[in-house]
Amino acid sequence: MSHSTIYSVLLALLFAIAAGLVGSFAFMKRMVLAGDVISHVALPGLGLAFLLHFNPLLGGGATLLLGTILIWQLQKKTGFSTDSMIGVVFAASVAIGAAVTPQEDLVEALFGNFQPLSPFAFAIGVFAVLAIIGFVYRFKDDLTLILFSPELAAATGVNLDRLNLYFLLAFSLTVLVGLRFMGGLLAGSLIIIPAATGRRLGRSISGFLLASCGASLAAVGIGFLLNTHVLRSSALGPIIVLTSAGIFALSLLKQSR
Amino acid sequence: MENILSVQDLNVAFGDRVVIRGLSFDVRRGDNLAIIGPNGAGKTVLLKALLGLIPFEGSIHWSPASRLGYVPQKISADREMPLRVRDLLKAKARFLKLSLQEVESVAATVGLSAEVLSSSVGILSGGQFQKALIAFALLGDPNVLLFDEPTASLDELAEDRVYELLGRLRRERGLTVILVSHDLSIVYQSANQVLCLSKDRSCIGPPQEVLTPETLESLYSAPPKYYRHRHGDFSVEPASGFKS
Numbered sequence: 207m208s209h210s211t212i213y214s215v216l217l218a219l220l221f222a223i224a225a226g227l228v229g230s231f232a233f234m235k236r237m238v239l240a241g242d243v244i245s246h247v248a249l250p251g252l253g254l255a256f257l258l259h260f261n262p263l264l265g266g267g268a269t270l271l272l273g274t275i276l277i278w279q280l281q282k283k284t285g286f287s288t289d290s291m292i293g294v295v296f297a298a299s300v301a302i303g304a305a306v307t308p309q310e311d312l313v314e315a316l317f318g319n320f321q322p323l324s325p326f327a328f329a330i331g332v333f334a335v336l337a338i339i340g341f342v343y344r345f346k347d348d349l350t351l352i353l354f355s356p357e358l359a360a361a362t363g364v365n366l367d368r369l370n371l372y373f374l375l376a377f378s379l380t381v382l383v384g385l386r387f388m389g390g391l392l393a394g395s396l397i398i399i400p401a402a403t404g405r406r407l408g409r410s411i412s413g414f415l416l417a418s419c420g421a422s423l424a425a426v427g428i429g430f431l432l433n434t435h436v437l438r439s440s441a442l443g444p445i446i447v448l449t450s451a452g453i454f455a456l457s458l459l460k461q462s463r
Numbered sequence: 464m465e466n467i468l469s470v471q472d473l474n475v476a477f478g479d480r481v482v483i484r485g486l487s488f489d490v491r492r493g494d495n496l497a498i499i500g501p502n503g504a505g506k507t508v509l510l511k512a513l514l515g516l517i518p519f520e521g522s523i524h525w526s527p528a529s530r531l532g533y534v535p536q537k538i539s540a541d542r543e544m545p546l547r548v549r550d551l552l553k554a555k556a557r558f559l560k561l562s563l564q565e566v567e568s569v570a571a572t573v574g575l576s577a578e579v580l581s582s583s584v585g586i587l588s589g590g591q592f593q594k595a596l597i598a599f600a601l602l603g604d605p606n607v608l609l610f611d612e613p614t615a616s617l618d619e620l621a622e623d624r625v626y627e628l629l630g631r632l633r634r635e636r637g638l639t640v641i642l643v644s645h646d647l648s649i650v651y652q653s654a655n656q657v658l659c660l661s662k663d664r665s666c667i668g669p670p671q672e673v674l675t676p677e678t679l680e681s682l683y684s685a686p687p688k689y690y691r692h693r694h695g696d697f698s699v700e701p702a703s704g705f706k707s
Contacts, residue, residue: 234544347554353544354551354584358599361514361533362555405545409583414545 213328215430217335221383222396222426224338226419228380229401231342231373233418234353237289243296245381245393247273249303252385256308267382273299274378278371288374334383341376342415345369350411388443396422399450406457421457425450467492467529467607467639468513473521475505475512482508483519488658488667492526492606495633495640497650497670500660501683506643507536509660510611513641525607529639532605534596536612536643541585548587548595549580552602559603569601573628593625601632607639608632614646622646626653647674 248266255265273295280291323331342349348369351359360366377397384393404418429446433439468490475483482505490496498506512519514533525531552566570580573594579587587595593613600608613629614622626649633640644650650657650670657673659666661682666673 234541347557350546350551350554351558353541354546354554355535355538357511357516357535358533358538360516361531362558364558405543408545410545410547411550 209325210323213323213325217323217328217331217383218426218430219423220332220335221380222400222422223419224335224380225384225396226400226404226422227342227415228338228377229397229422230404230415230418231349231353232377232397233401233405235288235373237292243292243394244270244273244277244378245385245388246296246303247292247299247378248382248385248393250299250306253303253305253307257306263382263386266385269299270378270382271375274374278374281370282367288370331383331386334379338376338380338383341372345372346411349373388446392443392447395447396425396450399447399454400425403450403454403457406454406460421450421453424453428453465492465526466490467494467526468641469522469524470513471522471524473509473512473519473523475508475517475519483512483660486521486660486665488665490639490641490656492639493637494656495654496642496656496658497654498641498643498658498660499645499647499650499682504660504662506660507611510609510641510643513609529607530603530605532600532603532608534593534600534608534610534613538592538596544583544585546584547581548575548584548598551584551595552580552598555599555602561602565602569598572601572632573598590624594628597625597628597632605638606636607641610640610642610644612643612645629653647679650674 248270251265251267251269252262253265254269255262277288277291277295280286280294281288284291348359348364351362351364352366352369356366380397381393384396388396400418400422403421404414404416407417407421408414425446429442429449432449433442433445437445439445466489470489471487473483473486474481486509498509500506508517510533511517513523514531515523549566549570552569553563556563556566575591575594575598579591579595582591584592584595597613608629610629614625629640629642630653632638642650642654651674654670656667657670659673659678659682664681666678
């Protein structure tokens, strides 16, 4: 295995940890579907990048950032839920993405591609993932208090507005790192499915976070092995998602309390 | 005794709807202030303004030494959330940079058993949940506690226990208490100051002066009933006078 492939695998595994952590809190905030939807906000940027021949992640990242700030602003202005505002922004993004992406690049934009990584791209990816993990570690208690009661959290001194923005940014950054492997259509699925598995297995917040990360790591690891050694397919994203769904199905064997 | 809170010309409105207009009052250290009034009079809104949770006009000045604890009226805890009572208390303790021993200390103070501490917040009974909220409020060693109808969803026995606990906390810790309550007998027995709120007027004073049949009738727009509220002795009496 070449160095650049090892970089890709390592980054995919680190991404899995970040997705498990962010997904757990998104699950408790009842906004997991937002992960799936928010990834679509990257589509116009991906499309433009393919059209104008620059790095797709730059394009996807730019529209994700713009979309995230737009969602946060709309949410503040209207007082509506994050989910509903994501819904508004996402529909327009998919339409723009589908219109501007060249036909031959549409599959890669939607389903991702697993190509070896340069050391520079690897370093940027690792930095992004560490920032996400650091955010969850630093704000775990603040997020827990908000989940229990936004009003009590505010009375305790938590800055709700700022934390909501940070969480949306961490969420979008997670989606952005996942875009490369999973594509715009599936990048959010690693935020959803391992969190659902983790909720089946974890009895406390820490247990939930650990189980989600474990399920996410297993999905990426097993998916990668299946893709490389068994199926020899180019569609890594769908294989990882199916593996993740399989792990969730296994978690159903555990009796509900 | 010095004022711990001074409110001057407070106005709170949501869009065109004015909820509190021109309210002024002071609270002295160690006071037990009860806020009463009909539904929609702005009692909860006043507490939220005092906590800085909603925008307002006018002045709310807390003494610099004040530390606030808050028990809200109702929280719909998500039953799906894997959050144990101990983890919730620890989250607040870590946020406030307190020693984690504080968690055990407040749990012992309010009588939260090890079993309740290890339970998920979504499966607690009403009384247990209220105790957990009081323990949450006590973290950080507040010297002012704000309670918004602390027994609204409890049966009489659980309600009595919560008020016993509040009385004990107040005596042992010398707390200033600001309490929203519909239970006029509790207000009469425990408060030394009563703030009445209604759309048209507000008044403040000792219960003997404020809780008169005339004031209550004008406040609630109906002849009030009240309870002589003693353990093992619950009876409804007409509003011909108050008995201690």
